[in-house]
Amino acid sequence: MAKYKIHPLEVARLGAPLGVLSMGGDMQTFIVAPVLIFYIEGGGKKIVMDAGIEAPGEQGVVHGFPVVGGGGEEGVRAALKSVGTTPEEIDYLVLSHLHFDHCAEAPLFKNARVIVQKKEWETAFHPVPTARQFYESSLFRNLEAMDLVLVEGEYEVTQGVSTLFLPGHSQGLQGLAVDTAVGTAVLTGDLCYSYYNLDPTRTELTDLAGTTVAVVPRPDLPFLPPAIFVNLVDWYDSMWKVVARASSRDLIIPGHDPSIVGKVFG
């Protein structure tokens, strides 16, 4: 039975207010957070979760977020080169959801089977009003020309790697459960942006620029949601599902946490 290693790879850096990272956070304090793709190796098949963000234009802004490094095709190619591969060599591209910072460079993965939850696909074209700003149909409409597979709920991508349906942040978000040598790891996508969402007893957070900022601990809550969500009841249910599935909390991997850049899980 194959055991996989998971490489979180930075493809861009963006400025995000603490008030987006978590409900009730300060909207004036910005941290530098990574846009990540995740390379999963082992078992003879090459798997990537997520496909990056557009290159920033003249203003250095993508969908209202300042992109302070990387982005575009360059960002994805450089990230995969660091682990000795290319987008063309990837067998499976799993898109956690279709927000602008997760699907933009999908067409680079020309030879991949692309896996999206059916619910995410359907709702991406008609999101709830507060989520409209995160969906740009020109970024995902072209997936139809690829080997796109729409799945419902848990789906085995390959032996030891399965999608998990984790709605809450978006209506059809999926994570990935991955068998590693140290147990089952769960990639949460943006269900969790950072470890602070998973562990609200934390008091500070260090960003990619090396700046440490104070965050308000919330020991009264089991988990603290990001400020971007479509359904909080679903969100909490999905969080408990992740905790139940992962072999330990150390093997829960958030979607934008600065501290996981350069780490290898498994």
Ligand SMILES: [Zn+2]
């Ligand atoms: Zn994101």
